[in-house]
Amino acid sequence: MRFTKTIGTALALMTSVAAAQAAPEKIKIGYISTLSGPAGSLGEEMLNAYRLGLEHTGGKLGGIPVELVTGDDQAKPQTAVQVARQMMERDKVSFFSGLLFSHVVDAVNAVVLPRDQIVVAPVGGSSETAGEKCNQNFFMVSWNTDTMFEAIGSQIAKSGIDKVAVIATNYQAGWDAAEGFKRGYGKAPTAEILVKLDQSDFGAELSQIRAADPKAVVVFLPGGSGIAFMRQFQQSGLQRTVVPYAATFQADETTFQALGTAAKGLMNAGPWSPYLDNPSNKRFVQAFREKYGRNPSILAAMSYDTVLLLDKAVSDAKGDVENPATFREALRRAKFPSIRGDIHFGNNHFPVQNFYLSKVADASGGGLHNELVGSIFEQRADAHQAKCTMKW
Template sequence: MTTTASSRRAVVAGLLTTGSLAASRAWSNPIQPETVTIGFITTLSTPAGYIGEDERDAFNLAIAEGGGKLGGVPVRLDIEDDALKPANAKQAADRMVQGGIRLFTGVNFSNVLAAVVPSVLASGGTYVSLNPGPSTFAGERCHPNYFVTSYQNDAFHEASGLAADELAYKKVVLLAPNYQAGRDALEGFKRTYKGTVAGEIYTKLDQTDFSVELARVRALAPDAIYQFHPGGAGINFAKQYANAGLGRTVPMLIPSFSMDARMVAATGDAANGIYASAIWTSEVDNPASVAFVTAFRKAYSRTPTTYAQQSYDTARLIGSALEAVNGDLRKQDQFRNALRAAKFVSVRGKFAFGPNQHPVQDYYLTRFEKNGAGEIVQNIVRKIASDRGDAYVSKCTMN
């Protein structure tokens, strides 16, 4: 059958119309991003398990607020309990890497982080730490694919050293668990403290009885103690310190993660009057913080800890970077650049990364005290450091 000129024109016109409609649909419906799986290895068991719960719950809150997405990109968490054992965490990380996961977060102890990060970075993946910031990865071992949203371990304790001077503590005894973060803690405190360190006491990471250490504190007769014991160990320490009567004669200064909201509930009046260094408390009144605390309490019927706040900020930071690459982690340079830019609204207020991809932020002196309802809350006394980075940034040679 012969095709006429007019029919050929009609066919061409139809094809053009069909093509125009297809192009129009493609333009109005851009390619939707695939779901990004995030490896979330954390501590959910042991007495420190509540820390991992707060981190997991706050991260999930950010996802829920985005309708199952971060930065408009669908995400899912592959969650593993490391049980505070580095070997468990490494096995989980290796399994996730082999399964194709390229983005990780969740670990809340420095010794566990040290077992996970090398595997992630060797695979070409990215690790964004929501809590630990060990000195080992802040200086010479810094890496383009490694970010810390919380703090470099020493920095919090450097702020505490400044606070001790402001509180006129002339003679202080230091206590911390004998692992990376504990050693970083005491080194950080000594870096800024101008008074006399009467003694350094190292404990076991999973220690529950501190009677020997408290006897040493009593014998040394300091003006105050500075102690770093997170989670269950911190609860036991605070209770035993109060029961020994030391709290009435020897004030306690801590980093705020040694007496968080969950610990206050467990220790009762033992927390009253304790001073702490902090980057944030649930009493901060900026709009982002108020909204976060309200949403967390509604979702989980408890007050968020600083661990929860850091995790929520981490989720929002990751969301800002996922949005920049439409969820395509193969665009690694763009993804890294978007993380470095930190274009998200932080619950703690100001937030920026230093050259070693650790935070530059403000630190505060706070005090645990009863409010009008008789509840012990962590109030900000005053700012003690502005735009503070960390002591290892000069050792980072990352381009």
């Protein structure tokens, strides 16, 4: 009897020690992103929003002070892997966040996830990570790009447009976008044009589009290529008869400066708008505007929302972020006050959420803004969920 009591006391003592260890004094976030090179300004925008989020949570997650360890991946997978290893071994980070490009995400995942480290990425998902390669330690806060094109397809079908041209870059993400569009639209487009990566002259393609005589053109051309296309589209006179559609992250504050008036009238689909009516969003947009004098881009929004998710999950896990099982469960079920309103994770750890239609128009105070036009999807999951075998 005495013996069992002693054991009991010892166990109680041990668990209290374990509990004391569980809530660390400080959470270290390994934040990897593209902070230099042509896409460096996007990484910068996201980091600014991430810091704003941490400012709003008082520099804490779930009440525990945070140290942000940042690393530049230069959009190169091999650099990202080095940075990730260093953060695990030297900095002993609690979990990983940040991340921008899907090919970098894949590389980081390959070295980080098998060691039971959790990755909570704002953007950079792919149809593979949402489908057969889904992982219990990987969370995608924003979207899989093809769902936006599904939304565009569905919107175009709903408005009864019968002739559509699609132009996309000839690689995996471009094919995903074109497939997504077809899923939403329900049939093949009148013209489907694939172009090489980084193409800058679109004379031939615009003539093809003119010949197809569509009512809408759906565009997925990353980076400078998309900017070049929109400018030449504007000069071609096609914009009088053809309405351009794109994903919101290619038609927002990150591209307005380079596009100028060519952006006007661009329709876009995405899971967020600066004009969504909820307290979190109002607080975020107002604070961002005060700091940077313009609306946040959708990338900034996803970055900020990642902090809100982490704050709630760390709080639900009672600070026990070093225990992957506890932290994972908390992330999966976190009911956090998202700036997107109602969202939750699907079985593949990608969000189930609403999609909205926006239109680039003149802002009242000069410049451009993304006007909220309406809603396209309610509580929509991506199309790859079924291929993910994860159950929880």
